[in-house]
Amino acid sequence: MKVAIIGGGSSYTPELIEGFILRRDSLPVKDLVLVDIEEGQEKLDIIYELSKRMLEKAGSKIKLTKTLDRDQALKGASYVLTQLRVGRIEARAKDESIPLKYHRLGQETTGAGGFAKALRTIPVILSIAKDMERLCPDAWLINFTNPSGMVTEAVLKNSKIRSIGLCNAPIGLQRGLADQLKIDPKDLYVEYVGLNHLSWTKRIFVKGRDVTEELFSKDDFVEYVAGIIGGHKGAKELVAALKTIPSYYCSYFFFEDQAIQKDLDNIKEGKGTRADQVMALEEDLFKLYASPDLDEKPEQLSKRGGALYSEAALSLIESIHNNDGKMHIVNVMNKGAITGLPHDGVIETNCIVNKSGAHPIASGQLPRGSSALTKAVKAYEQLTIEAAIDGCRQTALLALVSNPLIHGADKALDILNDLLKAHKPYLPQFYSKED
Numbered sequence: 273m274k275v276a277i278i279g280g281g282s283s284y285t286p287e288l289i290e291g292f293i294l295r296r297d298s299l300p301v302k303d304l305v306l307v308d309i310e311e312g313q314e315k316l317d318i319i320y321e322l323s324k325r326m327l328e329k330a331g332s333k334i335k336l337t338k339t340l341d342r343d344q345a346l347k348g349a350s351y352v353l354t355q356l357r358v359g360r361i362e363a364r365a366k367d368e369s370i371p372l373k374y375h376r377l378g379q380e381t382t383g384a385g386g387f388a389k390a391l392r393t394i395p396v397i398l399s400i401a402k403d404m405e406r407l408c409p410d411a412w413l414i415n416f417t418n419p420s421g422m423v424t425e426a427v428l429k430n431s432k433i434r435s436i437g438l439c440n441a442p443i444g445l446q447r448g449l450a451d452q453l454k455i456d457p458k459d460l461y462v463e464y465v466g467l468n469h470l471s472w473t474k475r476i477f478v479k480g481r482d483v484t485e486e487l488f489s490k491d492d493f494v495e496y497v498a499g500i501i502g503g504h505k506g507a508k509e510l511v512a513a514l515k516t517i518p519s520y521y522c523s524y525f526f527f528e529d530q531a532i533q534k535d536l537d538n539i540k541e542g543k544g545t546r547a548d549q550v551m552a553l554e555e556d557l558f559k560l561y562a563s564p565d566l567d568e569k570p571e572q573l574s575k576r577g578g579a580l581y582s583e584a585a586l587s588l589i590e591s592i593h594n595n596d597g598k599m600h601i602v603n604v605m606n607k608g609a610i611t612g613l614p615h616d617g618v619i620e621t622n623c624i625v626n627k628s629g630a631h632p633i634a635s636g637q638l639p640r641g642s643s644a645l646t647k648a649v650k651a652y653e654q655l656t657i658e659a660a661i662d663g664c665r666q667t668a669l670l671a672l673v674s675n676p677l678i679h680g681a682d683k684a685l686d687i688l689n690d691l692l693k694a695h696k697p698y699l700p701q702f703y704s705k706e707d
Contacts (some may be wrong), residue, residue, distance in 0.1 A: 273301050273593070278357035278400060279417070280338065281316035282308025283557050284581055288353070289323045291582035293330040293518070306338045307345035311360070316340075318561045325567040337628040346407040347685050351589055354400065354423075355416045358392040359698050361554065366694045367549035368535070372545075373690070374683045377532055380546070381418045381469050382524050383677035384488045387656055388417050388654050388691045391668070392698040394660035401431035412592060414438055414585060416429040419653075421468030424603045425618035426657050436630050437603025437618065438588065440581045441519055445500075446601075447580065449517070452496055453478065453487075463600045465610055465635050466519075468620045470649050472642050473517035474635060488515045489583075502527050516639040525645060525676060591625040599623065604630045611637045617650055648676050663701030665692075 275292075278286060285306065292301055303543060306323070308316040320338040327334055339345055346352065357364065367385035368378035377383035397417065404411055413435040415424050424437030442464055450457040455478060463475040475484045479561055487493045488511075498507035501523035510526060511518075524531050535545060543549065553572075558572050584600075591598045606619045609632035623630035638646055655671035658664070665688070672684035692702055 273299070273351070274303040274305070274349045275301055275351045275353065275589075276305045276307060276349040277353045277355065278307050278342070278345070279312075279354060280644075281308040281312040281314075281319050282355045282357075283315075283319075283554050283561075284355055284416075284575065286322060286326065286421055286561070287573060287582040288585065289326050290569045293326065293332055294335065295590060296330075297334060299586065299593060301334050302511055303335045303337070305343055305349075306336070308338075308340060313340065315325040315558060318558055321564075322561045322566060325564075326569070327545070329567040343407060346403055346411075348402075348546075349411045350593075351406040351412050351414060352400070352404060352408070353414050353416065353585060354397060356387075356393075356396070356594065357417070359448060359695060361547055361551050363392065363695060363698065364389070365545055365549070367690040367691070368545040369539075371687050372532065372535055372539070374448065374686055375532060376676050376679070376687060377528060377681055379524055379531070379534065382521060383675060384672065384687050384691065386419045386422075386469075386697060387652075387672060387675065389693075390422045390656050391660045392695055393417060393419075393423055393701075395422050395521040395701060397423050397427060398661070399432055400429050401433045401435070404433050404553060407433060408584065409433070412436065412589075414588065416581060416585060419468060421603050421618050421620060422657055422660075422669060424468075425440045425605075425653070426661065428440045428605055428618065430661065431656075434629060435470065437620075438581075438585055439603070439620065440584050441521070442471070442601035442620065443580045443584045445473065445517065447520065448500075449473075449476070461599075462517075463622060463635055465621050465638060465640070466619065466646055467649060467653070468603050468618075470525075470646055471519040471521075471620050472514075472639050474639050477519075481611060484515065490511065502528055502530065509539075514639065514641045515640065518642070519524045527590050528677060588625060588630075592627055592629070594628040597624055599633075600625050600630065601657055602630050604632050607632065609634050612643060612647060613638075613650055614654070645676060648674065652676075653661065655705050660703070663699075663703075665702060668692075668702075 283705040367388045371378035371384040378385040414435050420439050420616040429434040450460045458477050461477040462473045466472045494511050497511045497517050500520050504527045537561045603618050603620050622633045659668035672678050678684050
């Protein structure tokens, strides 16, 4: 088995390396290739050396290589993992700060920030898929690159490559809920529906028994769920009415003003945007990674975000490779599993996974109170995908106007023009050769 990691110089890679080591018996990887772009050479070199030390310490026989040649990495691969960021962290900083000028949310995967990231990312991922059609047509593309749902939908609709989208939020929610209920995660099953970063835990089962109503009748549980979306005024009452667990990304929609104010306060206090904070974290991480004495994943990586990414990604690959039919919560084409969402739209939900892929478990209607928001965001996502591919400014404007976090065509137009200008080098589809 050959696995190619595109974005191999990512700070997340050591967690993947640890995962491959832990699964040496069930996931017989022979070749592991880390690939990146020229601008990422320095980080790729650091990650490669650390990964090599980790594998040597574990006595692993995996052949590890690094390259800037994507063709070399993809040729003959069985699995391709994408964890890239077009424009690097500096682009994320612009995604977050530009919308704030208009008092709109600039979060990296929702609102205008996620919109800009999708425009930059989707053409690059599609170029990777095209290369895979040529070099490893039977491989699986496991995508962790955000916005994961939109990226996965673009691949499934515009290439022949088999792809599954991944996010660490579902496994994080499950582990947190198991801790709250003081039970073994293996005894917990959640019915998880919605979209990537706009999802809802519809029902909760403990050892096969539906305990949803029982849990939501308890004030301390309602308070716990309210804390997931920030614990702001009105959160408990909202959770009690929903009787579902919203993902923490839902807080940006339910408590938008508070999220914007927090970002503005952080900038005023000199903390910068989340991207600025991540830059500082990554600088410290790579100093650690570069130490020749480090031969394991450092604890400091947990502060970066993306916890349990390795667990989610490699257990998914394990299920495909071993045809074990286990349940995973991933991003796949709907095909009628969730009523009311487009048949050809990607959703995030419970799936049975085997060698033929991820098969969504039918869950019917979205929970009461979540349907309108989820449908609106899916409409925005599909317009954004279209704009990212065809470079049409009119479609891009329609996408932003459709996003529930933008509010107004005037603001949408200003934000669109600013984002297109700021990211011009990464958005050739929106510019003619003369521009």
